[in-house]
Amino acid sequence: MSENEPLLSVQNMEKHFPVTKGLFKRQVGAVKAVDGISFDVFKGETLGLVGESGCGKSTTGRLVTRLLEPTAGKIVFEGQDISHMGQGRLRPLRRDMQMIFQDPYSSLNPRHTVGAIVGAPYRIQGVKTENGVKKAVQDILELVGLNPEHYNRYPHEFSGGQRQRIGIARTLALKPKLIIADEPVSALDVSIQAQVVNLLEDLQKELDLTYVVIAHDLSVVRHISDRVAVMYLGKIVEVADRKSLYSVPMHPYTNALMSAVPVPDPKVRKDRDRIRLKGDVPSPLNPPPACRFHTRCWKAQDICKKVEPPLAQMAEGHQVACHFPENAPELPAAETAAKTG
Amino acid sequence: MSFLDVKDLKIHFPTDDGLVKSVDGLSFGVERGKTLGIVGESGSGKSVTSLGILGLHKGGRARLSGEIWLDGEELIGASTEHVRSLRGKKMAMIFQDPLSSMHPYYTVGQQIIEAYRIHNDVSKQVARKHAVDMLGRVGIPEPARRVDSYPHEFSGGMRQRAMIAMALSCDPELLIADEPTTALDVTVQAQILDLMRDLQREFNSALIIITHDLGVVAELSDDILVMYGGKCVEYGSAEDVFYRPEHPYTWGLLGSMPRLDREPTERLLPIKGSPPSLINVPPGCAFHPRCPYAERTGDKATTEVPALAETEGGHLVRCHMSREERRGLWENEIKPVLETQ
Structure with missing residues (x-):
């Protein structure tokens, strides 16, 4: 896969939301929601974006679908630079790029029937269907596991x-190439989560879809993704394929995140020494200088406060932004610092 | 008698659409210094139970019956004034969303x-x-x-x-935590779980933790109660429920969950269908429409509510299948599939 051109390529993308004050809306600062991130998404793969609240993962999703305009950097979709494209020129591209939202309660218009909701993309894009819109909608409803007779409900x-399935049906209507799913299962019950995760995987195989899945749940992301990017305060701190990220995580933050996930095994809790991170995520309004994780990192040294670590290749397909990565094969020194918080 | 002893607790709400049996005959006990985990999906009656214990349904439209014994005092028959004097001092609650x-x-x-x-x-x-x-x-x-x-x-x-x-x-001698970490990020969740464990040890209070997250339950609980449709379907020590579960619903929950501590599987094993409406709880075993083994017990599944029966040493299961049949299924069919995860 990776020999080909990426379907989506993001280069040094930034989104700073201005903070204004006073009558004349003088800008007094900026929330650096996304602060220079780069990644590629290849055809047919699933990229997972994980991070805690406020790390900029949802903003990233909204930027690549161009629901927001980046303040700097480039977004290239199928070879076209879409970073500052106007709404008119974006519209035809929206067919190829769709979004699944988190909350199946607020993302569906309560006054519209399922038929109207799932059929809207055809109407808006002016797409002709062979046997009429109704037939097309019913086919899609069936595809996502809903009863086609529920068209008028x-x-x-x-x-x-089921609502989340309706949302998924709507995104599939125009046969998109890329689907951005922002927390697609976090509002659902455990038993239903598994149904929707399986559905997303089946659809990917069947329709040759490419996914960017944004989620805070590390186990769901591991299950569904081929590659995973970990974000912290507007930056990507680690990208790797699923296997190496979860078996040899290199960034201290990734390690901390994984050790924080409660394990559903009563025996494990007793003999597990968890990495305890201190404090909360700092505000993106005023992020710490240089390495943004240094305020909470147990390995931080002077250099972490002065020089920002670049996102560097540490192993095949494994990039990390850290001065003192763990489990790194090349760096023998300094990596076995005590894991105490 | 335990420190907290709940016997055949029923909490029903009359509504225009019919009687909602949120909690329907629940019995359990918690000792000082011990933790009970109550697991269930939305609408299983777990939060209503906790409000019932605290006496927060009094004066509302709820119909309560059964017995709640707290340190030798019966609470359902007690006056509102008296329950109020116990609230805060004798028992207290941690709610899910601290902002609201x-x-x-x-x-x-x-x-x-x-x-x-x-x-x-x-x-x-x-x-x-x-x-x-x-x-x-x-x-x-x-x-x-x-x-x-x-x-x-x-x-x-x-x-x-x-x-x-x-x-x-x-x-307080009894502390009820209703989804205490659901609104939090994983690293913060880990801090709060550690804190709750330390404080419980220090105060030697009885703790009830209500959650849908099996990981959180495994971290803290001594005993676990699995709720479905307002009833307890399985009750036992944490080891019983995680290593020797006997109810198909518990199997379903375990199979629905992607796990970080094991190799990823190809597919999750969800429970089909969705949780029942409490106005229209399916007749017979409430789980039968979703249960893959319902046919094994023939008509009984749809006509007769199975009893919560002891299988071994305090491990209770509400299922029509015989103990041998359930154990056979778990050992030969369910466990091997889950273990490869």
């Missing part, structure tokens, strides 16, 4: 899991 | 002081000192200054800590 008549 | 369960108009300190002074005849100065102590105990930095902050000035994790401080301010 309203969203409130469905359960959370 | 704290008063935005009062400082965090004022809210702790108010609760403390209701139960203790002390001056404001003494109560304030106590509030500062408590905030320090739960790990809030600079408690003497933060005691005068408003809830909105705290981050999510700090608010949850403040809520724990408030709940613990009168040394």
